[in-house]
Amino acid sequence: QVQLQESGPRLVKPSQTLSLTCNVSGGSISSGTSYWSWLRQPAGKGLEWIGRIYTSGSTNYNPSLKSRVTMSVDTSTNQFSLKVTSVTAADTAVYYCARGAGGHSDWFAPWGQGNLVTVSS
């Protein structure tokens, strides 16, 4: 079964760029109609959808983050990535990657275990 694992720095300085990678194992990132999403959760708060990418490279981003977010996919390594520019303390959160349904259904599953990113000098 498909499993996802986030990786990247746990501490990022304000105004810098946050970069995370999600490794997909147990199946090809290119199979089926799935897309690949990033989501985040500040401590003690709810979840927020950041955006998604298809293996074609097509992307959709949360309008509230669109100006600072870029996603990319590398089918040769079965990975997809997230960059968030000009980070502030408000970007401190656990960042999750997840597979999205695609097709005529909608869900996020499975999720990676999460990567806590703290924005601090």
Place this chain on the structure above:
Amino acid sequence: QSALTQPRSVSGSLGQSVTISCTGTTRDIGGYNYVSWYQQHPGRAPKLMIYDVDKRPSGVPDRFSGSKSGNTASLTISGLQADDEADYHCCSYAGSYNYVFGTGTKVTVL
């Protein structure tokens, strides 16, 4: 896009039922049948419990059920078990290739 509204907490005794509401608008819950629910134990990643309003993924007990009326979706947990104690998050497609989550509900099993 504002977060969907969920009660902060609900509680029930072992074996009883609880229902969690998730209220949105015509631009999200009311406009699409793409509501999903996620269970999250402390320190763990969310797990899909219900999708497309009322469908259960393979492996999720039939004690979990979903429904929708107008702009409000609901998750009902029947026959509460100790392991059901967790946070629950609703999510809805919100149009224009965007998704919105709920504020989250903590379920306590008494």
